[in-house]
Amino acid sequence: MLKRTFSAAVALLLSGGQAFAWGSEGHYIVALIAVRELSPVAKAQVVKLLDASDASDAMERVSTWADEIRPSRPETAPWHYVDIEVDSNGYEAARDCPNDDCVVGQIERDAAILKDKSLAKPVRAEALRFLIHFIGDEHQPLHCSDNHDRGGNQVRVILLGRETNLHAEWDTSVVEALGDDPAVVAAQLSTKITPADQATWSKGTPASWADESWHIAKQDIYADILGRGGISAPIILPPDYASKKAPIAAEQLEKAGVRLAKILNAVLK
Numbered sequence: 001m002l003k004r005t006f007s008a009a010v011a012l013l014l015s016g017g018q019a020f021a022w023g024s025e026g027h028y029i030v031a032l033i034a035v036r037e038l039s040p041v042a043k044a045q046v047v048k049l050l051d052a053s054d055a056s057d058a059m060e061r062v063s064t065w066a067d068e069i070r071p072s073r074p075e076t077a078p079w080h081y082v083d084i085e086v087d088s089n090g091y092e093a094a095r096d097c098p099n100d101d102c103v104v105g106q107i108e109r110d111a112a113i114l115k116d117k118s119l120a121k122p123v124r125a126e127a128l129r130f131l132i133h134f135i136g137d138e139h140q141p142l143h144c145s146d147n148h149d150r151g152g153n154q155v156r157v158i159l160l161g162r163e164t165n166l167h168a169e170w171d172t173s174v175v176e177a178l179g180d181d182p183a184v185v186a187a188q189l190s191t192k193i194t195p196a197d198q199a200t201w202s203k204g205t206p207a208s209w210a211d212e213s214w215h216i217a218k219q220d221i222y223a224d225i226l227g228r229g230g231i232s233a234p235i236i237l238p239p240d241y242a243s244k245k246a247p248i249a250a251e252q253l254e255k256a257g258v259r260l261a262k263i264l265n266a267v268l269k
Contacts, residue, residue: 022140023172025182026253027063030136032186033257035059037198038264045268049125059132060182066133079106079130080137083146084214086222091144091211103138107131107206107263115267132260139256141248142167144210145217147228152221154230159237166225166235169242170249177246189254201258209259213252220248 022030035056038046043055052058070077082102084091091097097105113119113127137143142151149155152166159169179185204212225235238244 022136022175022253024064025180025185026140026171026175026249027067027133027136028060028182029175029178029186029189029253030139030256030260031059031063031132032056032183033190033193033254034132034135034260034264036186036190037258037261039269042261042265042268046128046264049121049128051125062129063132063136065129079103079134081143081151082138082210083151084144084210086145086147086214086218086228090214091207093207103134103143104206104210107134107138110134111263111267114264128264131263135260135263136253136256138206138210139213139252139259140170141213141217141221141252142170144213145222147222147225149228149230155225156231156234157237158234159241160239163234166221169237170221170245173242174245174249175253177242178250186257189250190257193254193258197254198258201255202262209255216248216252220245 035043035046038055046055046059047053050058050062052061066076066080070080078101080103082091082096082104084096088095091104093100093104096102100106100109110127110131114124114131116124145151147155150167152170153168155166157164157166157169159173179188225231
């Protein structure tokens with residue numbers, strides 16, 4: 001399987017909302033973990049809906065589709081994230097997701113569309129492509145949190161002499177610290193998922209999963225950053241920042257894969 005690349009710079013050129021979550025590698029990993037957890041019936045439905053011969057290749061291929069179509073479909077931009085303020089008490093639907101116009105509401109909406117077999121195949125196929133992507137987005141902690149800084153996009157940082165922003169570091173560098181081949185990383189992470197993990201992670205709802213991501217951002221990301229809002233002077237991160245944070249990303253990717261499979265197994269049975 002060829003390694004695919006996707007420029008993180010493209011994300012920074014988009015105005016409004018959050019940048020792309022996990023970069024392409026993270027989304028590939030989530031899709032490849034999930035496909036290992038699919039039931040035979042769900043896997044067959046995925047192949048049929050995506051007009052593919054192989055579920056693994058198809059799910060990996062479409063996992064970044066929702067990012068790719070954002071420039072031509074700007075109304076979808078808010079579906080990739082939910083801004084839960086770090087100094088709040090966690091997710092509140094009325095405050096954080098009015099009109100269900102956030103990643104939590106869209107996951108629920110797409111799951112319902114995918115489940116409805118009376119709908120046209122292209123409609124359900126689009127919902128499937130969105131679901132594969134949005135479950136990944138929801139598990140990037142900075143896509144479910146905000147410190148008056150657009151989810152870390154306005155926090156300038158320097159890592160190993162390269163200036164970027166906090167959000168981009170979590171999209172790419174922290175994931176890349178796990179390895180540079182998504183298929184290999186996905187296989188390694190899948191072997192670490194125990195039956196107890198599967199049982200625990202399969203519980204909850206998109207709302208509680210967003211709350212979980214928010215808590216991780218508050219505890220493990222923003223706790224290292226003083227103040228609130230955008231940072232005018234860049235923060236110099238320690239050289240081992242990405243490798244130290246990589247285990248957090250690894251578990252979030254594992255959870256996303258398990259939960260994506262849970263939803264697909266339920267709605268495609």
